[in-house]
Every structure is written in structure tokens, then in C-alpha cells.
Amino acid sequence: MSDNQNIIYETIISDMSEGLMVISFDGVITLLNDAAEEILARKREELIGKKFARCFFFHEENDEFNQAILDAIYDRKKTHRKIVPYFDDTHIITKQLSITTSFLHNGPEKIGIVIVLSDISELEELRDVVKAMERIKSLNEQLEMRNKLLSNTFGRFLSDDIVKELLDTPGGLQLGGKKRNISIMMSDLRGFTVMCESLEPQDLIAMLNHYITVMAEIISKYKGTIIEFLGDGILVIFGAPIESQQSSLNAVAAAVEMQMAMPEVNVWNREHNYPELKMGIGISTGETIVGNIGSEKHTKYGVIGKYVNLCGRIEGFTTGGQVLISSETRNDIKEPLEIGKSFKILPKGIKEPVEIFDVIGIGGRFNTRCPQIETGIVPCKKHYDIEFSVLRDKYVEVEKRKGKIVAISKTHAVIATDEILDNFTNIEILDETDIYCKVIQSSPDGYLVSFTTCPDSLIEKIRT
Numbered sequence: 001m002s003d004n005q006n007i008i009y010e011t012i013i014s015d016m017s018e019g020l021m022v023i024s025f026d027g028v029i030t031l032l033n034d035a036a037e038e039i040l041a042r043k044r045e046e047l048i049g050k051k052f053a054r055c056f057f058f059h060e061e062n063d064e065f066n067q068a069i070l071d072a073i074y075d076r077k078k079t080h081r082k083i084v085p086y087f088d089d090t091h092i093i094t095k096q097l098s099i100t101t102s103f104l105h106n107g108p109e110k111i112g113i114v115i116v117l118s119d120i121s122e123l124e125e126l127r128d129v130v131k132a133m134e135r136i137k138s139l140n141e142q143l144e145m146r147n148k149l150l151s152n153t154f155g156r157f158l159s160d161d162i163v164k165e166l167l168d169t170p171g172g173l174q175l176g177g178k179k180r181n182i183s184i185m186m187s188d189l190r191g192f193t194v195m196c197e198s199l200e201p202q203d204l205i206a207m208l209n210h211y212i213t214v215m216a217e218i219i220s221k222y223k224g225t226i227i228e229f230l231g232d233g234i235l236v237i238f239g240a241p242i243e244s245q246q247s248s249l250n251a252v253a254a255a256v257e258m259q260m261a262m263p264e265v266n267v268w269n270r271e272h273n274y275p276e277l278k279m280g281i282g283i284s285t286g287e288t289i290v291g292n293i294g295s296e297k298h299t300k301y302g303v304i305g306k307y308v309n310l311c312g313r314i315e316g317f318t319t320g321g322q323v324l325i326s327s328e329t330r331n332d333i334k335e336p337l338e339i340g341k342s343f344k345i346l347p348k349g350i351k352e353p354v355e356i357f358d359v360i361g362i363g364g365r366f367n368t369r370c371p372q373i374e375t376g377i378v379p380c381k382k383h384y385d386i387e388f389s390v391l392r393d394k395y396v397e398v399e400k401r402k403g404k405i406v407a408i409s410k411t412h413a414v415i416a417t418d419e420i421l422d423n424f425t426n427i428e429i430l431d432e433t434d435i436y437c438k439v440i441q442s443s444p445d446g447y448l449v450s451f452t453t454c455p456d457s458l459i460e461k462i463r464t
Helices: 003-010 034-040 050-058 060-074 121-125 129-155 162-168 192-198 201-221 248-271 306-316 327-331 458-461
Strands: 020-024 029-032 081-090 093-107 111-119 176-191 224-230 233-238 279-294 301-302 323-326 337-345 354-362 377-390 401-408 412-416 424-431 435-443 446-453
Touching: 003 412, 020 034, 029 121, 034 081, 060 081, 060 093, 060 111, 060 424, 093 176, 121 446, 176 192, 176 248, 201 224, 201 233, 201 248, 201 401, 224 301, 233 248, 248 323, 248 327, 248 354, 279 377, 301 446, 306 323, 306 354, 306 458, 327 354, 337 424, 377 458, 401 446, 401 458, 412 435
Parallel strands: 279 323
Antiparallel strands: 020 029, 020 111, 081 093, 093 111, 176 233, 176 279, 224 233, 279 301, 323 354, 337 354, 377 401, 377 424, 401 412, 412 446, 424 435, 435 446
């Protein structure tokens, strides 16, 4: 963002010379700046949270002013510009006001109107009409720039509560370039790339949109801010732009509830003949830079820092149904956590081993648990010979390795092989259709793996 834009952005509320009033479509005044107080000769305390009609309909002299505002509220197809008289009963004078309206957006949805008020009484006395029109044009251009900034910024927040707090709190608009102690969540669907190849585009998008809608509602419930949809992944932060002392708690509670919602998501999928989805979630907590990132033509609210990278690494170690968190996240939570296991990992780009924890549930006032996936593994009637390759950073090694599937269920298998495989190694089993899985742990019979993708027909073939 350029210096000039940044100055305008920081003074949208408190320092702009024009009056700014925001009214929701149900007629409630939600925001009034200092200049609007002076122009309208009304105190903020008298107006905020009250219906416009109740506040302004007591002077017949202001009928034109009232009608102009009502036209803007009820006509949602266009913006409005009008010059009207306004009776200031504190000074017993009539002013000439320029009213320009625009829409306040929550994403693509219009949720209210932004009204800019300019006292142009002096312009009425000017003999040079050209100068007057130039000044009005300049005011309108500033309004359009400010409205664009408002729209681009507020439109990214999916939570109505966050939008309202940003509008009601002038300090909440100062978002750029700050270090915040926040929690970062990254979720991802297992085996989604393979699904993309097997589903029709319209079915894929319908399934993904339903899944994202359910997850977004839960994220909003716990005051999370969705930064980006990464295909089937969701990047979320807790603790910004609105600061919170319990960002880690909110992040973990949201993650557990998101996993709890997956069975219902899959019920809907089965009803529409879509495949079952499995989701992994990683969470980290730490000091991170949050702010507007991009260029003058394209800016977005984003996050940068090592804890963002760490979150992505942690998520990469998850299997379907898991919530893995960093030690910083766990230490930041006072509520009782049910931890399945903990282990140390050495993610790429991290110098020291990192301890991560498998969250089963969260107690206290939440009292929720992730759905537990039973392996249900049974021995194969005959060992199934396989060839497999190891995946390294999304790339498949050329080397083919040999092994046998000795036991299997719908979600897991045991692979016997002479190869040495580390926990969390991703492998591709080469068969009539590719099977992707992750090594969970070694066992006396081989390696326990969790399927990322494996057709039911192939599982039955291997089992029998």
C-alpha cells in the first residue's frame, strides 16, 4: 500500500473533514465520526445503535434530508448523490449539505450504506460556480477512494461480529504491518487431488462449497478470520484483526468442532453420491506479522512469519481426523486438553526438533471430542504383493520398493517390507489404481499406514 493510500486509510474515521455515517439496512445507525457530529449537531451517544427515523424525524424542515437518506436505504440498486437543506436547531440555522452514499459490503453481500456528509453552505455563496463544482468533484473522488478501501478491507472478513467491531472502533481500522501473538490454523482434505480427477467439475465444486460453508460457520463462531481458501485447504488466524487473549483456545476449540462436523458433512456427501472426506488440521501459536500485503492494485489482509510456515508443516503430518498442535499452542491453553500422543518432528526449514501434540478433545466449558476413527484391521486371507514409492515434498521417488499388505481395513493397513520407513512418510502404492497413505507407526508385523485414498473395491479385493 502506498504512503498516500496509507494516510487516507488511517484517517478514514477520525480525521476526515467530511462527516461519515453508516446505517444498516434495518435502519440502525452503527457508526458516526467526529465531523458528522459537528455537521449534524448531534452527539454520537444519542445516535449509535438507534433507528435513523427515531433520531431525525422530529423536524419538518429536514424532510428533504430524511427522504434522501431513506431513498439510499431502500434503493439498493444504485448509489445516491444529492444536495439538501438541513436545519441545525442548536444554532437555529439552515445548512446546505451534500449527501453521497455508497454500499458497505460483507464479501459479495451488501449489508448497509455508507453516507458521506459535506457542509457546502460556503459554496452556495461562491460566485465562481466552476470552483464549487471542482471542490464537490474532489470530495466525491475522495469518497470513492475511501469506500474502495472500506470495501476491500471489510469484505474479507466473514464474521459479522468482526465487521461490526471494525466499524464501531476507529482503532480497529489500523490493521497494517503489526506484530501480533496469534494462533494460525491450516486445514486440508486428504486425497483431494485424486478426487479432482474422478469427479465432474460441477460435482467437485458443489461438494467443496458445502464443506467450506460448514467449516466457515464454525470458524466464525470462534472469532476466526479466514485469510485464504487454498483449494481444499483453509488458512485461518485467531487473534487478529481483533486482539484476543484466548486465540489458542479458540483455535483448538474450533478445530475439534470442525472434526466433529465431518460425519454430517459425509452424510450429505453420501446422499449426493460424493466420496467421503477426511480432514487434517494443524495449529501453531506465536508472534506473527499481520497486515495488508500486495501492491497498489491488489491488496489483501495476510500473515507472514515462521509460525505460519510451522503451521503448514504441522498440518502436513496429520492424517484424516487429526488435530495436531504446537507446544506453544498447548502451553497457552488453561482449559484441560485430552492429548492422544506427542512426538517430536524436524520439519523442513526448522533447525531444532519441534514437539507436537495430537488433540483428542477439549474439556471445561467446551467438553468436546474429535470423532475417533477405529482401525478395525483384520488379517488378509492371503498376503497382497505390492510395489510402492516414497513421496518427498509432493514428488514421487523414481525408486520402486516391494512389500506385502498383510492386514487391512477401510481406513488403515499393515505393510510388511524390508525397507526402513520413518513415521509420517507418505507413500504411493502402485496398483490398478494409485493408493496414497501415510506411515503412522511401526508394528511387529510391519508398518501401520493410514489411507489417504483407496477405493472400497480395491480394499475388498485385497482383503479377500
